[in-house]
Amino acid sequence: MSFSVDSEIGRLRQVILHRPGREMLRLTPQNKDSLLFDDVLWLERAQQEHDQLARTLTDRGVEVLYLGDLLAQTLEVAEARDFVLANTFNENTCGPRAAEALHGLMQGLPAAELAEILVAGATRRELQERVPVADSLVLSLLEDDDLLLAPLTNHLFTRDTSCWVYGGVSINSMTKQARRRETVNYQAIYRWHPFFADQEFPVWSEGLAAGPATVEGGDVEVIGNGAVLVGVSERTCPQGVERLASRLFTSGEVSQVIAVEMSRNRAQMHLDTVMTMVDVGTFVKYADLGMLPTVTLRPDGAGMSVTRHAPEDMHRVIAQALGLDDLKVLTTPQDSLAAAREQWDDGCNTLAVSPGVVVTYERNVATNDYLASNGIEVLPVPGSELGRGRGGPHCMSCPVLRDPVPAL
Numbered sequence: 001m002s003f004s005v006d007s008e009i010g011r012l013r014q015v016i017l018h019r020p021g022r023e024m025l026r027l028t029p030q031n032k033d034s035l036l037f038d039d040v041l042w043l044e045r046a047q048q049e050h051d052q053l054a055r056t057l058t059d060r061g062v063e064v065l066y067l068g069d070l071l072a073q074t075l076e077v078a079e080a081r082d083f084v085l086a087n088t089f090n091e092n093t094c095g096p097r098a099a100e101a102l103h104g105l106m107q108g109l110p111a112a113e114l115a116e117i118l119v120a121g122a123t124r125r126e127l128q129e130r131v132p133v134a135d136s137l138v139l140s141l142l143e144d145d146d147l148l149l150a151p152l153t154n155h156l157f158t159r160d161t162s163c164w165v166y167g168g169v170s171i172n173s174m175t176k177q178a179r180r181r182e183t184v185n186y187q188a189i190y191r192w193h194p195f196f197a198d199q200e201f202p203v204w205s206e207g208l209a210a211g212p213a214t215v216e217g218g219d220v221e222v223i224g225n226g227a228v229l230v231g232v233s234e235r236t237c238p239q240g241v242e243r244l245a246s247r248l249f250t251s252g253e254v255s256q257v258i259a260v261e262m263s264r265n266r267a268q269m270h271l272d273t274v275m276t277m278v279d280v281g282t283f284v285k286y287a288d289l290g291m292l293p294t295v296t297l298r299p300d301g302a303g304m305s306v307t308r309h310a311p312e313d314m315h316r317v318i319a320q321a322l323g324l325d326d327l328k329v330l331t332t333p334q335d336s337l338a339a340a341r342e343q344w345d346d347g348c349n350t351l352a353v354s355p356g357v358v359v360t361y362e363r364n365v366a367t368n369d370y371l372a373s374n375g376i377e378v379l380p381v382p383g384s385e386l387g388r389g390r391g392g393p394h395c396m397s398c399p400v401l402r403d404p405v406p407a408l
C-alpha cells in the first residue's frame, strides 16, 4: 500500500489524530500562552469530544491512526529510541549532568511509558523521584513542580507538524518553541515505524534540518490538479515555501504552488483558519479575510518562475490552477462581529471526508447552516474544550491517504 493525498476533498481513507492526554493537565493560566492555548481545558470532556471526532470519521470508513500508538510502537525500534532521546535529553536542553542521567533513565523505560512522558512532559519532582541528580545546576534552579521537559500540548493539531502533499510527506520545522519537539517524534515515526518504514515515499522536508525555513501544515492545502496553496503566515515563512516548492517541482508531482500573503496574527495563524476546501472548486472563507495578494511559483528549467498577482485576482488564480473559470466561495452572510467569533472558533476550519461532506465544530451554527443551504453535508462535532487550543477538525487531522476525486 502507498500513501497519497492529492486533494483536500477526495474520500478520506487514513488519518493521524492525537487523543489529548496528560499533557493537557500541565496547562495553567501562567503557561497557557507559551504553550499556545487560550485557556486551560477539562481533559475528560476534551477526550469525549475527540472520541466523537474519531467516531464521526470511522463511521465514514476512515481508518484512524493514533499518534500516541505510532510513537510508542516506533520507540520499540532501538535506533528510533536513540534518535528521539538524543534530540530530547541533551546538554543543550537539560544541561550535561541531567541529560546524562535522564537519557539513561529513559533508555530503560518500556516504549509506551516513554512515549507518554515525551508527550506529557515531566516536572523536576517526577524526574528526581526516578533518578536523583545532585549535580545539575539546571535542576537545582527549578522548583519541584517546574517542568524540565515541556508538555507537547499541540500534538493535538496533527496537521501542522507533518503534512502529506501528493505522494510524499513534509515533516515540518515549527515556528514556535513550544512545538519544535513535535518534529522529533514525527521524524522518528516516518523513518522507523514499520507502517511507514516499509514503504518508499519522498520526504519533502526532513523536519529539524529545515531549521528556520518553517512551514506548518495548516498553511498547506493540496487543492488538486497538481497544485498546492500555501499561506505565508505567522508560521510559514517565504524561505520555507520556496524550499518546499523546489522539492515538489523536482519530483515532477506538482506543477504549481500558489503562495497566499496573509497578515500575521494569532487569530489567523494558518491559512486553514480562514479558508478550507469543501467540494470540487468550492471553498468556505472567512468574511473579513477579503482578497489577498498571491504569488504563483512554477517549475522553470532548473529553477522556478515567480509571478505576483494583485489581491483582486486571488480567486481567479486559484480557479485557474484547478482548471476552472471561477471558484465557488462560500462566505457566511453575517455581520463582522458574528463572523469574527465564528472564525475564532474555527468555523472555516473544515475537514472534508469526501467531496461535499465536511466535519465542523457544531458551535458555528451560522456557518454550518450556510454550508448546508449550499448543498454541503455537514457532520458537526462538539468542540467546547478542544477549541481552547484554537484549532478545529482540519487542524486536528493529518490525512495520509485520500482517494482521487472522481472526474465530474
Ligand SMILES: NC(=[NH2+])NCCC[C@H](N)C(=O)O
Pocket: 035, 036, 037, 154, 157, 159, 160, 179, 217, 218, 219, 269, 270, 272, 273, 389, 390, 391, 392, 394, 395
Ligand atoms: N492548522 C491550524 N490552524 N492549527 C492550529 C494550531 C493551534 C495551536 N495551538 C498553535 O498555536 O500552534
